[in-house]
Amino acid sequence: MSCFQIPMGVCNKLKKPICNWWGMENGKKKVHWRSWDWLSTPKYLGGMGFRDMAIFNQAMLGKQGWRLLTEPQSLCARVMKGRYFLDGDFWSARCPRSSYTWHSIMHGKKLLQQGILWRVGNGKAIKILRDTWILEVTPGTLNTSHAFPDNQTVNALMEENGKHWNTISVREFFSEEISKKILSIPISSEGCNDFPSWPYTKNGIYSVRSAYNLARSQLFWKTQSSDGKGASSKQRIMEIAWKKLWAINCPNKMKVVLWRIAHNCLPTGTQLQVRSIPTRYGCYFCNRMENVEHCFLQCEYVKEIWKDLKQEYGICLNLKNFSHIRQWVLDWISEASEIHSMIFAVALWHIWDNRNSCRNGEALPHPLRVSGQIKAYIDFILLNNVRSEGVSRREALKSVKKWTPPP
Known part of the structure; x- marks a missing residue:
């Protein structure tokens, strides 16, 4: 389950006995008083917290993608890089005509992209428009008055010494709300490399549980909210x-x-x-x-x-x-x-x-x-x-x- 994407048909077969166990006794079916979608919704969203096998499988596959990101010198990461993204990075990798293992990792990458947050070091690896580096601002929704190239990195917004933000440029290129968020991001004084973090855990390290809750919450709010976009303050x-x-x-x-x-x-x-x-x-x-x-x-x-x-x-x-x-x-x-x-x-x-x-x-x-x-x-x-x-x-x-x- 942690290495391969389980087909949806198999997930449904796994779900069926769980549903029947919840509503059967001595082989006799009982009334299902609430739908499976509600029972599998997390408790803090109004459900019973039963596990959705398909989403759980994707969260486990996201762990493999996290390891490729954070352990680039491992044997597995070097083999995958040499085979699938030799001249690029993990985010630009595709999966046409690839093995089922890589296809499964790419499935987990979709969830990883939704939650990952880049921490700014020297700003040379983070793309301003393509990467998620500002909290609660997703790629494609970052509005700017300046036409940045698609591959422009965050260090363009820093001073020459790379230890402080260029306040004038940041306020000129972005709205007041976004500028405040950018200027509140701490920059390493030692010029360390940028690194990915997972903001849904206290230690910033990816966990299957937090990723599962993220995916289940996003699905819930997408179906429950009136505009289909997400959760409101209410x-x-x-x-x-x-x-x-x-x-x-x-x-x-x-x-x-x-x-x-x-x-x-x-x-x-x-x-x-x-x-x-x-x-x-x-x-x-x-x-x-x-x-x-x-x-x-x-x-x-x-x-x-x-x-x-x-x-x-x-x-x-x-x-x-x-x-x-x-x-x-x-x-x-x-x-x-x-x-x-x-x-x-x-x-x-x-x-x-x-x-x-x-x-x-x-x-x-x-x-x-x-x-x-x-x-x-x-x-x-x-x-x-x-x-x-x-x-x-x-x-x-x-x-x-x-x-x-x-x-």
Whole structure:
């Protein structure tokens, strides 16, 4: 996988058993409540983080291209250079009538080009217009008032000693925004060679994981954004909210239920009716039509639970500006404290668990009994694994109500 490009047909065959495992039990197929594209989307973008084999394969092949760039004296790099780019460089190499190994490396190079960032040394190896050397400025989008030759290198923008930028030239040739970015790039005082770096890792070295996340993120934003170009600032805020959701201090099963609520992919009455699954479609608490909003927020039975939790913990659902369940969940988590986010996730899971117990024939418990279960579980979490912001373990233990013998 790290040396050869896997054909798409093989990747699809590998994906099929993963999909079936997720939705099958004892050979019987289950309902796939969310598409594979969403399940394979990274968690911080709203997916479940299942691995896309084709993109993962490309990220691994990008590692081979990185080695050719950073280890030019290795035997493999010298053989490849002598065979495929003897009079040029790795970026100008092509793959017509080449071996499948080189064809695979060129496939990885496409991903490598999207993320690589050149660090300026003496500026003699970096092309001003062709290479990526300014953060967040891709080749082809760099506008300049000067007609630079295609092979003009960055050292043309430096002073004669090569230790400082030529401020006058930079401000003359580029816009104010680009000029600030260029002038903020440090230049080596020792005149070392230019070198490639990977800005998506802390140490600047290519990693398969960071490359995979880059490719998956670009694909996601390209399909989700209205103009098909990429992520907006509002969408970046959503990334932070999803990260906060998965960082909630509670068991993963509760985070998964919260994720499914946000995606409206729980088997509520309306979802079962849409899929023509013959069963009861009404709410098991009040017998009204059951959608995800009603099940967790609008049902009178559930409102009693939230009312009791508000009195105990001061948690407020803030439903005034409610428009869509996913946006509401993300906005609520973004503004909530860590302790309230944990209470929120625990409460939603217990509501859903009691709903399913009632569906399976058990008696409907009193709302205060459900809220009592929620409180007991919250106390258990605080006693065993306190990670709430601004609350030490000792303070949390003091705040938890304990049983005391009667006088």
